[in-house]
Amino acid sequence: MEKIEGFMQVNFGSLELPNDGAIAFLVEKDKPFSGLAAEADSLSGGMLSKAREVSRFTGASGQTKEIVAVTGLSADRVLLVGIGDLEATTDTTWIEIGAKVTAALASSGSKSAAIIADIDGVVVVDIAEGARLRSYRFDKYRTKEPEAKKPTLKAISILSNDSEQSQAAYVARDKVIDGVFMTRDLVSEPANILYPASFAEEVQTLTKLGVVVEVLGEAEMEKLGMGALLGVGQGSAKESQLAIMHWNGGNKDDQPISFVGKGVTFDTGGISLKPGPGMEQMKWDMGGAGTVTGLMKALAGRKAKVNVIGVVGLVENMPSSNAQRPGDVVTSMSGQTIEILNTDAEGRLVLCDAIWYTQDRFKPKFIIDLATLTGAIITSLGHEHAGIFSDSDELCDQLSKAGASTGDKVWRLPLHANYDKLIDCAVADMKNIGGAPAGSITAAQFLKRFTNDVPWVHIDIAGTVWSEKDLPLSEKGGTGHGVRLLDRFVAENYEG
Ligand code: BES
Numbered sequence: 035m036e037k038i039e040g041f042m043q044v045n046f047g048s049l050e051l052p053n054d055g056a057i058a059f060l061v062e063k064d065k066p067f068s069g070l071a072a073e074a075d076s077l078s079g080g081m082l083s084k085a086r087e088v089s090r091f092t093g094a095s096g097q098t099k100e101i102v103a104v105t106g107l108s109a110d111r112v113l114l115v116g117i118g119d120l121e122a123t124t125d126t127t128w129i130e131i132g133a134k135v136t137a138a139l140a141s142s143g144s145k146s147a148a149i150i151a152d153i154d155g156v157v158v159v160d161i162a163e164g165a166r167l168r169s170y171r172f173d174k175y176r177t178k179e180p181e182a183k184k185p186t187l188k189a190i191s192i193l194s195n196d197s198e199q200s201q202a203a204y205v206a207r208d209k210v211i212d213g214v215f216m217t218r219d220l221v222s223e224p225a226n227i228l229y230p231a232s233f234a235e236e237v238q239t240l241t242k243l244g245v246v247v248e249v250l251g252e253a254e255m256e257k258l259g260m261g262a263l264l265g266v267g268q269g270s271a272k273e274s275q276l277a278i279m280h281w282n283g284g285n286k287d288d289q290p291i292s293f294v295g296k297g298v299t300f301d302t303g304g305i306s307l308k309p310g311p312g313m314e315q316m317k318w319d320m321g322g323a324g325t326v327t328g329l330m331k332a333l334a335g336r337k338a339k340v341n342v343i344g345v346v347g348l349v350e351n352m353p354s355s356n357a358q359r360p361g362d363v364v365t366s367m368s369g370q371t372i373e374i375l376n377t378d379a380e381g382r383l384v385l386c387d388a389i390w391y392t393q394d395r396f397k398p399k400f401i402i403d404l405a406t407l408t409g410a411i412i413t414s415l416g417h418e419h420a421g422i423f424s425d426s427d428e429l430c431d432q433l434s435k436a437g438a439s440t441g442d443k444v445w446r447l448p449l450h451a452n453y454d455k456l457i458d459c460a461v462a463d464m465k466n467i468g469g470a471p472a473g474s475i476t477a478a479q480f481l482k483r484f485t486n487d488v489p490w491v492h493i494d495i496a497g498t499v500w501s502e503k504d505l506p507l508s509e510k511g512g513t514g515h516g517v518r519l520l521d522r523f524v525a526e527n528y529e530g
Pocket residue numbers: 301303319376378379380381406407408409410467468473496497
């Protein structure tokens with residue numbers, strides 16, 4: 035699989051007006067130009083002020099105005115970027131401003147851009163992060179895209195008085211973005227290219243960064259008794275896989291932390307077949323596994339000082355003469371039996387064996403699983419927040435905080451014994467659906483039965499993995515939501 039690194043490099047430099055490319059000036063709301071913007075305005079004979087006035091550009095947050103071929107400047111164009119009220123800035127303001135510049139200039143015709151960061155309070159490293167994050171585009175299968183639509187921008191420089199410090203702080207952020215881009219690559223690939231074995235090969239590429247990778251096939255999983263996971267994959271011609279990643283960045287005997295991902299490389303629903311319209315979206319039903327893999331790349335890339343296990347359950351859910359049927363009973367690795375009442379509730383079946391395996395083998399401090407588990411979470415939270423479910427207030431608080439500071443937002447939903455009853459079953463130990471009410475919660479209650487009381491969080495990312503429209507930090511397509519969240523969560527709570 036060919037990699038996409040984003041089309042753009044990010045550099046840092048000192049404050050001076052560049053002679054070519056695009057120049058982006060940050061403008062506070064209702065304030066006159068200052069610093070280099072004022073200098074450029076006077077070189078242009080007041081053209082920038084005039085442009086601002088006649089276009090009603092106030093500097094309100096999110097406003098941009100492009101002025102091309104400015105008299106008196108040798109640069110291609112000027113981009114005015116409104117930053118609003120300096121006092122009103124939040125954690126994600128500067129990231130989104132960096133991203134805005136990339137989005138505005140990517141296909142402008144300019145090959146380079148300089149962002150002039152000469153206003154006190156601007157966070158240069160955040161601008162840099164946003165600028166590169168927004169440069170991702172999954173275009174490898176467009177062979178006939180018109181030249182005029184292709185990106186021209188190859189580099190963005192952020193010019194400030196503390197470029198050395200910012201550059202140093204950015205090194206780790208850049209590695210995390212590599213992880214985000216890997217996740218976006220994985221969720222974007224179609225299911226004929228990305229299936230369990232080819233996904234496992236992608237995981238193997240992390241060995242270059244020092245990650246130790248093991249891959250189990252169906253024979254090995256049968257020996258372990260993973261009847262739930264294997265039942266989902268049994269209708270597919272593609273062999274199911276379990277990939278295990280070890281990043282040993284901590285002390286040798288430190289208890290690891292662990293992340294488990296749902297990797298359904300395509301979810302047709304199986305015999306409980308999904309309706310046709312929109313089914314192509316189920317190529318990203320491996321988003322949990324994609325996020326765990328991108329996270330491992332981020333942590334290894336920046337050499338995080340912590341021991342981390344990543345486990346991804348990789349299967350394809352297909353209808354066939356060999357597919358599992360509604361009414362089948364499977365035995366999970368934990369020994370608990372499950373009556374399959376809907377073959378489309380397959381994610382929990384994959385995860386229950388992967389979670390049990392993870393706690394049994396690695397005795398981790400905690401398990402966080404990620405999954406595009408339920409359509410119901412989209413009904414609850416839309417595409418803004420991922421849902422989190424846990425008995426641990428501490429883990430939820432840590433995640434919420436990391437969510438606010440990265441912009442990968444999460445929202446806690448409840449667990450309760452009364453919801454757990456909804457998956458009780460007369461035929462087996464439990465059934466794999468709980469009925470229409472509280473569909474995301476009953477799915478979480480199902481997973482909880484396989485945690486063996488190890489502290490655990492379930493993150494339902496069905497609403498956040500993919501976007502049908504352009505977002506501040508990503509184009510329409512894979513978002514990479516969760517990688518920066520969990521990287522920050524690890525950095526703030528579990529390193530050193
Ligand atoms: N992969 C889907 C969940 C999903 C749906 C993700 C839409 C993203 C968008 C999952 O495997 C599924 O099919 N869940 C069912 C569960 C139901 C049968 C209990 C659902 O949500 O409808």
